[in-house]
Amino acid sequence: MATTIWKGMITFAETRVAVKLHTAIKEERIGLHLLHRPDLVRLRQEMICALEKKPVPTAEQTKGYEVEAGTYLLVDPEELEQTAPEGSRLIEVHEFVKRAQIDPIYVERVYALEPDTTAAGYDELASALQEMDVAGICTWTMRKRSYFGALQASGTALRLSTLRHADEVVAVSSLALPAIPLTEKELRIGRELIQQLTVPFLPQKFVNEHEKKLAQLIEKKARGEKVAVLRPRLLHPTTEDKLLQALEASLKKAA
Amino acid sequence: MAQQGIWSGTVSFSLVAIPVRVVRAVTPGRISFRLLHRTDYSPLARRMFCPQHQTLVPPEEIVRGYEIEPGRYIPITDEELESVTPERSRTIEIVDFIDLDEVDPLYFDRPYYLLPLKGGEKSYRLLAEVMHQTNKAGLAKFVLAEREHLVAVKSNEGALLLVTLHYHSELLAADASTPKEIRGSAAETSRIKGSIRKMLAEFDPGKYADARREKVRELLQRKAREQAPVTSPHLEAAEEAGPPDLVAALEEIMREVKQQR
Numbered sequence: 001m002a003t004t005i006w007k008g009m010i011t012f013a014e015t016r017v018a019v020k021l022h023t024a025i026k027e028e029r030i031g032l033h034l035l036h037r038p039d040l041v042r043l044r045q046e047m048i049c050a051l052e053k054k055p056v057p058t059a060e061q062t063k064g065y066e067v068e069a070g071t072y073l074l075v076d077p078e079e080l081e082q083t084a085p086e087g088s089r090l091i092e093v094h095e096f097v098k099r100a101q102i103d104p105i106y107v108e109r110v111y112a113l114e115p116d117t118t119a120a121g122y123d124e125l126a127s128a129l130q131e132m133d134v135a136g137i138c139t140w141t142m143r144k145r146s147y148f149g150a151l152q153a154s155g156t157a158l159r160l161s162t163l164r165h166a167d168e169v170v171a172v173s174s175l176a177l178p179a180i181p182l183t184e185k186e187l188r189i190g191r192e193l194i195q196q197l198t199v200p201f202l203p204q205k206f207v208n209e210h211e212k213k214l215a216q217l218i219e220k221k222a223r224g225e226k227v228a229v230l231r232p233r234l235l236h237p238t239t240e241d242k243l244l245q246a247l248e249a250s251l252k253k254a255a
Numbered sequence: 256m257a258q259q260g261i262w263s264g265t266v267s268f269s270l271v272a273i274p275v276r277v278v279r280a281v282t283p284g285r286i287s288f289r290l291l292h293r294t295d296y297s298p299l300a301r302r303m304f305c306p307q308h309q310t311l312v313p314p315e316e317i318v319r320g321y322e323i324e325p326g327r328y329i330p331i332t333d334e335e336l337e338s339v340t341p342e343r344s345r346t347i348e349i350v351d352f353i354d355l356d357e358v359d360p361l362y363f364d365r366p367y368y369l370l371p372l373k374g375g376e377k378s379y380r381l382l383a384e385v386m387h388q389t390n391k392a393g394l395a396k397f398v399l400a401e402r403e404h405l406v407a408v409k410s411n412e413g414a415l416l417l418v419t420l421h422y423h424s425e426l427l428a429a430d431a432s433t434p435k436e437i438r439g440s441a442a443e444t445s446r447i448k449g450s451i452r453k454m455l456a457e458f459d460p461g462k463y464a465d466a467r468r469e470k471v472r473e474l475l476q477r478k479a480r481e482q483a484p485v486t487s488p489h490l491e492a493a494e495e496a497g498p499p500d501l502v503a504a505l506e507e508i509m510r511e512v513k514q515q516r
Contacts, residue, residue, distance in 0.1 A: 013450035024361055026427050032331065032401060035320040036305040036312050040328050042320075043312055046304040047290055051297035051488050053311065055304055063288040064296070064485070065475055071484045072291060073475060080288075083470040096451045100356060101458035103411065104418045105280055107363045112427070121447075123439030128447040134455070139463065148463040154359050161360055165468075166461040170280050172412040175368060180380045190385035193269060194352050198391055201357040203405075203423040206396065210403030213339045218321045221329045230338040232345040235265040235272035240377045243271070247381075250269030 006142050007116050010125070010151065010158075012093035017125050018116040019091070021142075021160060025110070030214055084144040091160070093136035093151060102135055102150055106163045113151075113158040122158065129153035189247040196254040262399050264345035266369055266382075266408065266415070268352075273379050274372035275347075277399065280416060281366060286471050296485045319401065336401050343403060347417070349393035352386075355409055362420040369408065369415040379415065386410040 003023065010017040034043045046055035063080065064072030115122040129135070129152060136151035138160075149162045220227055238246045260276030267273065290299040303312045319336065320328035337344040347369075371379035386392060392409040404419040 012454065015447055015450060022427070024427055025421050025425050027421070027425050029402060030321070032319040032321055033328065034303060035318050035328055035330060036308065037316045037318045037330070039307060040318075040320060040330055041305055041307040042322075042326075042328065043303040043317065044306055045301055047299040048302045048304070048311060049292045049295070049297050050300055051292070051295055056292050056299055060293045061290050061299060062293045064291045065286070065288055065478075067479075067484050070487050070489070072289060072296065072487065073478050073484045074291070074296075074482070075288065075474070075478060079474060080471065083467055083474055085467055085470075093454070095454050095456040097456055097458040102360075103416075104355070104360070104363045104407070104409070105366045105411065105416060106460060107360050110361045110363070112361075121443065124443040124447055127439050127444045128451060131444075132448060132451060134451060136451075137456075137458070137463070146466045148460070148465070150360075152360065154361065159361065163460060164281055165463065165465050168281050168283070169460075170278075170282060170368065172368075172414045175278075175370060175414055177371070177413055178376050178380075180377050182377070182381055182384060186381055187385060187388070190381050191389050194385055194389050194391050197269065198352040198354070198389075201353040201394075203358075203362065203420075206394075206405045206422060207424065208403050208422050210340045210343070210398060214336075214401075217331070217335065217339055218323075218329060221331070221335075222323055227335055228338065229334045230341040232337050233342045234345055235267055237265065237274045237372075237374050238271045238378050239374060243378050243381065246270045246378075250271060254269060 004114075005111075008089050008091045008140060008142075010091045010093065010136075010138070012136065015121060015125065017121040017158075018118060019113040019122070019158065019160075020116045021111040022114060024112040024159070029208075030211060030218070085141045085146045087144070088141050091138050091140040091151070093138040095137050096132075096134045097137060099133050099135045099152060102161075102163070105169055107150075108162040108164050110159055110161045113160055123156065126153040126156055126158050129158075130155070183244075186244055186247060189244070189251055193247060193251050193254060196251065260370070261367075263372065264347065264397075266347040266349065266395070268349040268382065268393060271378050271382070273382065274375040275369040275379065275415070276372055277367045277417065278370055280368045286468055286475070291485075291487065296487045298487055337398075340398055340403060343396055344398045347395045347397040347406065347408070349395045349408060351394045352389075352391040353394055353407070354390070355392040355407060358407065358420070361426060364404075364419040364421055367417045367419075369417050380413070382408075383410040383413050383415050387413075 004020045005023060006021040008019060010019060035041060036043055047061060049056050063075050063077055065075060067073055138151055139146060139148050147162050148165060149160055152159045217227055260278055262277040265272045266275050292299060303317060305312050318330045318332060320330045322328050387410040392407045395406050395408060396403055397406060405422060407418045407420055409416050
């Protein structure tokens with residue numbers, strides 16, 4: 001069962017809703033470790049001094065802010081700790097935006113919210129958010145960190161997502177993508193193809209098959225059996241002059 | 256910004272195949288500090304270290320392994336790992352297109368950009384443009400860092416953004432992508448709607464600077480007035496600009512992912 005990790009109070013205008021935050025995701029995956037090939041000893045990650053090429057214990061580490069290449073302003077880790085924000089129980093909603101405006105690139109982690117102490121206002125807030133298709137942009141402080149996030153309704157439940165700050169997201173303009181002209185015909189066939197291949201999102205349809213196969217591979221190796229090595233499938237890239245042809249053939253196949 | 260790719264292969268939809276590489280779409284952003292050695296101010300780097308040999312281990316001497324009993328491991332080579340699902344280790348095959356609005360944000364995990372490799376520029380541009388015009392996203396499965404991910408590929412300002420999705424079985428909270436019956440007091444709901452209407456705005460994440468970052472910046476400014484900076488010893492150029500270590504880069508991502516849990 002999901003455990004409560006924090007309790008807070010959603011607040012805006014005259015509305016107050018007491019909520020509990022629950023973890024919404026649980027990943028259970030096969031863990032592999034990194035080993036040293038000659039003797040299969042498990043490796044450790046160490047902080048290595050670039051000059052002495054030796055591991056440096058935590059007591060001998062300090063932090064520096066690079067003011068120019070190779071020059072640092074030393075900052076005591078304890079002083080940094082003091083910049084942590086003060087604790088508070090308020091999830092302050094500052095404004096509301098259309099849900100679709102929040103691109104998934106900003107979504108960091110989603111928590112499920114449950115009513116705390118009293119259910120007053122919970123269902124009504126969820127209904128209002130759902131019917132208006134909006135999300136509340138809010139800030140709060142949890143575990144010595146200030147968060148920026150989105151309050152949303154999903155069905156009859158409330159969700160709180162932590163969002164990445166704008167400067168944590170790599171801008172598309174920095175990717176230097178080439179501008180290549182496309183013909184109206186290519187675009188039209190492309191659009192038709194996508195429409196043909198569009199289906200409702202049914203998440204239950206997808207299971208992690210890889211995980212089961214990996215477990216089988218490990219069992220096989222544990223029994224000392226030989227494992228067949230299969231070459232990864234590689235596709236031939238569609239060249240520029242063959243794009244239209246490939247689109248037309250795809251559309252024919254999809255129809 | 257020339258970013259190192261963490262995966263390269265092909266993204267395909269129907270009979271169109273686009274050679275791409277995967278790069279990160281998020282950066283640490285927060286004011287970042289370098290860990291330094293207190294004695295010589297030399298920067299520290301995270302490296303794999305063998306406790307038995309007391310040596311640094313180069314990537315070619317590293318193998319993955321599964322612990323079958325304490326201290327005993329079964330080594331698994333990269334080739335064997337790629338063999339697990341050979342059809343997905345180098346291919347992101349878009350099988351379906353969906354309306355991303357139908358996806359509960361609960362499923363979103365980590366974003367990456369896909370960048371076209373040589374020869375794939377035009378078909379890349381076509382897929383991005385057509386998904387933008389139809390407001391659709393592609394669904395695919397592929398293997399990154401020994402894990403199979405369900406992913407959505409969408410168009411962001413002409414770029415292909417790949418978002419890894421959680422599997423349905425990993426959801427603890429009920430997936431409520433299909434709206435359920437509305438409950439609660441209608442009068443209270445309508446009062447809340449009134450408040451919301453007065454607070455409607457455009458999404459502008461730049462407005463919300465991290466308050467802590469401001470405090471750290473103030474601390475740094477004070478430090479700069481109070482103390483002289485230190486200089487790290489001159490290192491040979493070869494050390495600083497060594498070849499990128501892909502294993503270390505992937506480990507770094509895995510570590511960040513785990514920290515977020």
